[in-house]
Amino acid sequence: MTQGEAQRHESGLHLDDFTLAKVPVRKPSASDRWLKYLGVPSAALILIYLLLMPTPAGLTLCGQKALAVFAMALVLWVTEPVPNYVASLLLMVMLVTMGVWEEKKVLGVLGMDVIWLNVTAFILSSVLVKTNLAKRLALQIAVKFGRRALPALLAFLALQLVLAALVPATAARSVMTLPIIMIVAAVYGSTVKNPNNFGKNLALLNLQGINIFSSGYLTGSTCNIMAAAFIFDMTSHKVYYSEWLLGAFPVVLCAMLLSCYLGPRLLFRLTPAQEQPSVPGGIDALTGELRKMGPVTLAEWHGALIFGLVLLLWVTDKYHKALFGFEISPVMAALIGCVIALSPRIGLLKWNEADIPWHLLIFSAGAYAGGLALTESGAAQWLVDSVFEIFAIKPGINFWALYSIIIAVSMFSHIVFTSKTIRTIILIPMIIAIANRLGFNPVALALPAAFTLSWVVTLPISGKPNVLFYGTNQYSIGDNLLSGLAVCAIGTALFILAGLTLYRAIGIVPY
Amino acid sequence: MNNPLKNSCRAIRLLALPAFLLCSRPCQAEQSGFISVRETVALQDDGSALVRSAVVVNKSGPGPLMLPFSYKAAEELRVTLGEKGAAVPARLEEIEGVKYLRLETGAPDLRGAELTATFRVPGYLDWKKAGPGEYGYYKWKSQYLNTTRRPIDSVTLEIVLPAGFIAAAFGKSVPAPAKEEALPPYSVKNMDGRSHLFMRAEALTIGKACSLEYSFAARKRSLWLPLAAALAALLYLVFFKDLVAGV
Numbered sequence: 001m002t003q004g005e006a007q008r009h010e011s012g013l014h015l016d017d018f019t020l021a022k023v024p025v026r027k028p029s030a031s032d033r034w035l036k037y038l039g040v041p042s043a044a045l046i047l048i049y050l051l052l053m054p055t056p057a058g059l060t061l062c063g064q065k066a067l068a069v070f071a072m073a074l075v076l077w078v079t080e081p082v083p084n085y086v087a088s089l090l091l092m093v094m095l096v097t098m099g100v101w102e103e104k105k106v107l108g109v110l111g112m113d114v115i116w117l118n119v120t121a122f123i124l125s126s127v128l129v130k131t132n133l134a135k136r137l138a139l140q141i142a143v144k145f146g147r148r149a150l151p152a153l154l155a156f157l158a159l160q161l162v163l164a165a166l167v168p169a170t171a172a173r174s175v176m177t178l179p180i181i182m183i184v185a186a187v188y189g190s191t192v193k194n195p196n197n198f199g200k201n202l203a204l205l206n207l208q209g210i211n212i213f214s215s216g217y218l219t220g221s222t223c224n225i226m227a228a229a230f231i232f233d234m235t236s237h238k239v240y241y242s243e244w245l246l247g248a249f250p251v252v253l254c255a256m257l258l259s260c261y262l263g264p265r266l267l268f269r270l271t272p273a274q275e276q277p278s279v280p281g282g283i284d285a286l287t288g289e290l291r292k293m294g295p296v297t298l299a300e301w302h303g304a305l306i307f308g309l310v311l312l313l314w315v316t317d318k319y320h321k322a323l324f325g326f327e328i329s330p331v332m333a334a335l336i337g338c339v340i341a342l343s344p345r346i347g348l349l350k351w352n353e354a355d356i357p358w359h360l361l362i363f364s365a366g367a368y369a370g371g372l373a374l375t376e377s378g379a380a381q382w383l384v385d386s387v388f389e390i391f392a393i394k395p396g397i398n399f400w401a402l403y404s405i406i407i408a409v410s411m412f413s414h415i416v417f418t419s420k421t422i423r424t425i426i427l428i429p430m431i432i433a434i435a436n437r438l439g440f441n442p443v444a445l446a447l448p449a450a451f452t453l454s455w456v457v458t459l460p461i462s463g464k465p466n467v468l469f470y471g472t473n474q475y476s477i478g479d480n481l482l483s484g485l486a487v488c489a490i491g492t493a494l495f496i497l498a499g500l501t502l503y504r505a506i507g508i509v510p511y
Numbered sequence: 512m513n514n515p516l517k518n519s520c521r522a523i524r525l526l527a528l529p530a531f532l533l534c535s536r537p538c539q540a541e542q543s544g545f546i547s548v549r550e551t552v553a554l555q556d557d558g559s560a561l562v563r564s565a566v567v568v569n570k571s572g573p574g575p576l577m578l579p580f581s582y583k584a585a586e587e588l589r590v591t592l593g594e595k596g597a598a599v600p601a602r603l604e605e606i607e608g609v610k611y612l613r614l615e616t617g618a619p620d621l622r623g624a625e626l627t628a629t630f631r632v633p634g635y636l637d638w639k640k641a642g643p644g645e646y647g648y649y650k651w652k653s654q655y656l657n658t659t660r661r662p663i664d665s666v667t668l669e670i671v672l673p674a675g676f677i678a679a680a681f682g683k684s685v686p687a688p689a690k691e692e693a694l695p696p697y698s699v700k701n702m703d704g705r706s707h708l709f710m711r712a713e714a715l716t717i718g719k720a721c722s723l724e725y726s727f728a729a730r731k732r733s734l735w736l737p738l739a740a741a742l743a744a745l746l747y748l749v750f751f752k753d754l755v756a757g758v
Binding site for chain 1: 728
């Protein structure tokens with residue numbers, strides 16, 4: 001290693017530190033070791049119990065098996081006695097050998113658009129890393145806002161807030177910011193090989209920002225538009241952009257600010273050392289590093305151009321049909337970028353330089369297979385129905401009790417659904433039907449519930465950005481679960497509070 | 512492999528059935544329609560099925576009432592007006608290859624009346640053909656075909672599995688689950704120790720069927736997997752003890 005390389009390693013900005021393709025090895029803490037030790041027996045117990053219990057009234061045998069296998073895998077993912085990709089492979093094997101889902105369908109998950117989007121996202125991220133464009137952007141953020149940890153976290157929050165209004169695709173926002181996040185994390189001493197609490201907070205906050213800010217705007221996610229369409233079709237109430245913004249955005253902003261504060265102060269506390277950049281020489285060294293990079297290079301412009309083209313295709317999806325006569329899906333747009341990036345002469349990347357974490361894709365494929373089996377077998381629907389049944393929703397129920405139940409169910413139901421679209425299709429018409437049956441204004445229940453549809457932050461399989469961010473190795477599935485449940489609990493409380501105050505004032509809730 | 516000749520014949524049959532039904536004599540004589548049909552098919556251990564068909568009719572003219580009939584044969588046929596009302600003379604009639612239940616209702620005005628037909632269909636479920644296949648699953652298909660001229664507003668087909676069996680999964684259905692619908696047209700309810708499968712269809716027009724493919728398995732649970740899981744957990748606790756050594 002040359003002296004220069006050694007210095008760059010010390011500064012935490014060596015690009016090799018961001019390699020995702022190799023499975024990182026982490027030293028477990030004492031509690032991690034107990035979790036690992038008890039993980040297999042716990043998973044076995046849950047599997048045995050769910051398999052041997054009498055099949056519930058509204059469930060098929062396949063649904064019961066899907067539930068048992070998914071619950072077992074969930075315990076294995078959280079406690080990590082085996083690597084997550086092993087748990088996913090086991091889940092896939094069990095789905096097939098237990099007759100829950102057809103082999104062709106289980107294996108076909110690896111060809112799903114979400115997996116392809118991951119592959120292309122990692123190739124495009126590699127372009128940003130290789131050309132140093134990600135490093136330049138990260139250094140600029142770090143130099144401007146990075147003297148302390150909290151302002152740096154807030155800067156990313158602001159970035160995600162603005163991006164959510166401009167770029168409707170959550171996966172696109174993830175791909176754009178992922179390399180920058182990783183480099184800023186490294187500035188604070190959190191690398192792929194040695195992650196710390198700053199990296200954990202930064203990655204989880206950005207993940208939450210990407211997903212949750214989508215619910216702040218009507219156009220933030222397709223599921224918002226779909227929910228508004230259901231509300232219009234079934235109640236004749238037209239949900240306007242301004243109504244959605246006024247109803248959802250204040251809650252989203254409060255929740256994210258609370259999460260930004262609670263993460264580093266309560267859930268994953270930052271040590272005094274993690275509060276500041278860990279590079280020798282601090283911010284001054286980073287300023288020097290940025291200066292050393294000089295003006296934007298041709299390669300950086302080249303990378304920005306390829307990425308810009310993909311971004312342009314993503315944000316103009318509405319106009320594709322008018323322009324080209326057909327629509328270019330987000331995956332195809334990313335694939336076009338990859339074709340250019342990997343082509344000789346016009347591209348920037350060789351295949352060996354593309355940093356694709358296949359272990360993560362295998363994990364995702366298994367997890368998606370489990371989630372889809374839950375949906376196809378009717379087990380996910382049954383779980384939602386059962387929750388409503390447990391709360392004994394009958395005529396005469398107090399409106400606010402029903403409102404709180406509906407908000408909580410729609411907020412947390414993402415744990416068993418891997419698709420926001422399916423959740424929207426199931427929940428919104430069901431809520432409108434319940435409201436009509438009980439004689440309540442359906443909009444008063446369905447619209448606040450629709451505000452929660454994008455809060456998919458609890459598991460790495462809850463959404464496309466979740467898989468991408470999990471690949472950074474900055475946090476475990478347990479960390480994701482903990483922070484996700486915390487922010488969803490905050491969100492539920494805030495939506496109930498908003499119902500009692502703001503929504504009454506603006507007329508969403510007329511009670 | 513696809514046989515083009517076979518496919519063509521099937522297509523011709525599909526197209527010809529509605530045309531034939533429109534022209535057939537019973538339809539021309541009929542002055543009635545059906546508001547709803549609820550057909551319960553209880554599968555028996557011997558392969559027969561006990562069928563109970565509750566039909567809300569909208570008849571306002573003289574002459575017999577022809578009910579759609581989707582089976583090969585009917586034994587012990589009994590039709591009543593309402594659940595336990597007066598018996599209605601009924602017989603199975605086949606006109607130009609299409610089967611109907613011919614009811615001599617007598618009263619010309621039966622608007623909103625419910626007729627209940629019960630009968631046994633021998634050999635409804637061919638156990639050998641049904642399975643058991645992979646994973647011990649039996650596969651079968653049940654359907655309700657509208658052989659009459661008028662659309663039926665709503666059809667519910669209920670299949671009650673034999674005692675000791677449980678619904679495993681749903682296969683293809685007609686109508687198929689719609690993407691924009693919250694719930695698929697089929698559902699399951701396990702009650703009174705039996706599995707009840709429900710399939711619903713709206714506005715069933717002439718020659719259209721409400722059908723459901725399903726698989727079911729014996730209720731008796733295999734213990735090999737729970738035992739294997741328990742053994743794996745035990746072995747893990749023994750061989751991975753070092754994980755928590757010194758913690």
